[in-house]
Structure formats: C-alpha cells, structure tokens
Amino acid sequence: MGYLFYHNAHTVALRLGSQSSVELPVAALVLATLGLGAALILTGGALRSSASSVVGWRQRQRERRHQALLRVREDGHRWLWSGDLDAATRALARYVEQNPHDVDAVLALANAYDERGELEAERRLLETERAVVGSEARLLHQLGRLALKRGNAGAAIDWLREAVQQHPESPRLLGELTAALAAEGRFAEAVPVAQRQVAAERQPAHRDEAIQNLTALRYRAAESDPDATSGDRALRRLLGESPEFVPTVLRLASRARAAGDIRTAERLYRDAIRRRPRGVLLERLTALHAASGQVDRALPILRDACSGNDLAGPRLALARALVQAGKHPAADAELADLVRDTPAWRNNGIDVAPERDLVAGELALARAQDREAATLLGRAATGGHRPFAYACPRCARVWSEWRDQCRCGAYGTLDWVVDATPAARGRAAGEPLAAAGA
Numbered sequence: 001m002g003y004l005f006y007h008n009a010h011t012v013a014l015r016l017g018s019q020s021s022v023e024l025p026v027a028a029l030v031l032a033t034l035g036l037g038a039a040l041i042l043t044g045g046a047l048r049s050s051a052s053s054v055v056g057w058r059q060r061q062r063e064r065r066h067q068a069l070l071r072v073r074e075d076g077h078r079w080l081w082s083g084d085l086d087a088a089t090r091a092l093a094r095y096v097e098q099n100p101h102d103v104d105a106v107l108a109l110a111n112a113y114d115e116r117g118e119l120e121a122e123r124r125l126l127e128t129e130r131a132v133v134g135s136e137a138r139l140l141h142q143l144g145r146l147a148l149k150r151g152n153a154g155a156a157i158d159w160l161r162e163a164v165q166q167h168p169e170s171p172r173l174l175g176e177l178t179a180a181l182a183a184e185g186r187f188a189e190a191v192p193v194a195q196r197q198v199a200a201e202r203q204p205a206h207r208d209e210a211i212q213n214l215t216a217l218r219y220r221a222a223e224s225d226p227d228a229t230s231g232d233r234a235l236r237r238l239l240g241e242s243p244e245f246v247p248t249v250l251r252l253a254s255r256a257r258a259a260g261d262i263r264t265a266e267r268l269y270r271d272a273i274r275r276r277p278r279g280v281l282l283e284r285l286t287a288l289h290a291a292s293g294q295v296d297r298a299l300p301i302l303r304d305a306c307s308g309n310d311l312a313g314p315r316l317a318l319a320r321a322l323v324q325a326g327k328h329p330a331a332d333a334e335l336a337d338l339v340r341d342t343p344a345w346r347n348n349g350i351d352v353a354p355e356r357d358l359v360a361g362e363l364a365l366a367r368a369q370d371r372e373a374a375t376l377l378g379r380a381a382t383g384g385h386r387p388f389a390y391a392c393p394r395c396a397r398v399w400s401e402w403r404d405q406c407r408c409g410a411y412g413t414l415d416w417v418v419d420a421t422p423a424a425r426g427r428a429a430g431e432p433l434a435a436a437g438a
Ligand SMILES: [Zn+2]
Pocket: 392, 393, 394, 395, 396, 397, 406, 407, 408, 409, 410
C-alpha cells in the first residue's frame, strides 16, 4: 500500500452519480475497496453462523418434543399394563395424534378403547389408521376381532381374509378366520381354513386344539349339508376317522332311527359304548329300545358297559333299564350293590345318591309302593345335583339334557355328572343348572 502511495500518488475521479464525483488517491480507493470486501465477507460469515445456530436450536427443540412424546407413549403403555385405562387412553391418544405412523401405539390405544368398552371409538381409530398406513396385517387383525366382538361376523371375515392373504401361514389368523366363518354358520368354508391352521400349527398343545376344532367343524358342515346323502357320507367318514367324537355317533344313529333302521342305530351306540360308556350313549340306547317296548334288548350292552371300569354311570343306567324292563328282582339286586359301593364313590368325590334315589323311586312306583316312591323321588329331586344331569369338563357348566355343543364352545364334551372329571364335578356341585336349549 505504501508503494502505491509513494509511486502512484495521483488521484482518480470516482463518479458517484451524474452530478457528483470525488477525487481519491488510487491507493485510498484500493484500500476502501478491499475494506468493503472484507466487511462483506465478515458480515456473511456472521449471518451464516447465526442461521446455523437457529437451525441447531430448532433441532434441539424438535428432539426435546420427540423425547417428551416418547415418554408420553411409554407412560401410556405403562398405564395400560397397570390397568389405569383413563390415563393410558389420554396419553396414547395424545401421542398417536402426533405420530399416526406408529402402528404399535395405535394398537395399544385400540386395546385401551377395547378394554373400556368404547368399541365405536376403537373402530374409528383403526379405520383412520388404515387410511394412513394402509392394510397392515396387525390392523386388519384387530379390525376383524373388533367386528366379531360387535357381532358383525361378515365384516370380520372380510378383514381376516385380507390379513390371511398377507400371512397365509399364521395359525393365529387362520384360527380367527375359522372362528368368524363358524360364527356365521359358514361351516363348509371354515373346514379348509381349519385344515390349513392344523398344518401351520407348530405347538403340540395348540395343534391338538386345532384338530379338535377341525373335527367339530367337519361335523357341523356334514350335519348341516342340505344334501342329506352327501352329508351322511361325510358323517360316516368322520366317524371312521374320529370315532371318539360322540356327536357324529348320535347324529348318525338318530338319522338311522328316523329312517326306521333300528339295527344300525343300535350298532352305532354299541360300538361307541365299547369305546367308552358315555352317559348320553347309554341313555339313547335305552330310549331306542324303550320306544318299541323292548328295553330288555338294551340290557346285554348295558351289562357289558359295566365291566372293565369303575364308572358309576353304566351301573346306574343298567339298574334303571332293569326297572323299565320289568325285571324288578334284578333291579333290586343292582340297587343293593349301588348302595354298598356308594361310600367308595363318595371317597372319590362322586355323589351317586340323586341317581340311585331316582331309580329306587321308579322301582317303588313300578311296584305300586306310592308312599315310598314319593319319598325317594322327592329326595332325588333335592340332592346334590339333578339326577343324570350333564357337566362340561371344559367350563363345568351343568346341563339337564345332553347337547352337542356347550355354551363355552366345546363340542361333544358333556358327560354325566357322576362320570365327569373330578375337577368338573367339584365345580358342578356349586353351579346353577343351565336349562337345555338355553
Ligand atoms: Zn362348557
């Protein structure tokens, strides 16, 4: 710069406008220009650094808000687990509003609504979510379960079918689709789905349950087949494959009986009784022959049923059939045996008194001993359970008559209270009697 001042001391005119101009030494002009450039660079730098610090501040704010929301989400889940549904719903709803793509949180909120019984709010949430993230299998599954819960099995089937398309090997989805189809009475459609579930099920316990379910559905599909011939064929095939499933036996026998084929009906009962002398089989066999006035035809099979086991049911059924057949001394002897063995059964938690009193009362009635009959029948009616009542080992519900499906959903489980499993019997003693057909 000194060099410029010394050797180029002349001035140049800098025109500032059309009228004004200043005269400056060259060196001063260069200096001013350089100064201006430096000022510009410095200002730019300062601006840039302050802008980036604003961005950083915004990012930190966003991060803080995000962390706060995650805490809200965590709180929501924790409250859901601890059962504080109001707090859980508030927290999760707040979180989901900001994060509609978090399907897990949406499902947690849906569950909170579900547990509060706010099914309409749950439906709205799930359908909105579906519009946001599309047909996610977990959403479809939840929508299906919700529809089933609201009694709309048709909609549940549509949701679950769509979910199954995405996860064709999911036993859980297949099982729920099966249940929805069955709830709609679409048993023939449910059978192949249940078959796929059995094939997909890996856990042995679940697999056994799926097989039982498949058997029940095949039975329902066969017995409700509008084509009686193909329905009969399907029932016979099912009997061959699952002979222990009692509803098939009873359905085929009652069809044979309705067609006047007593021999086939008897054979069906007899074969099933040999597998296991279930109360309903003994009762139906006796009724089959009683209808034609030939109860004694049932006696050999009933006697057979009493051997090889320590069940009370077959012996009570035999004593009752002896009374009906007019074989009073034999009935007397059987009743005396029953009285003798009653304490042993009682030690095992089995109360045969109501059945025994009923049979003894029927015998007294047949012998025209009315006063004694009244006493015995009265005692039978007020005993620990209703004589020859049925209990479900799955749910312990007690029924006055046999039915193929219990209200708990189980098929073919009912057995006489005196022959039911100890657990079911224990609970059955305190249970009110469910009316047949209810
Ligand atoms: Zn049950």
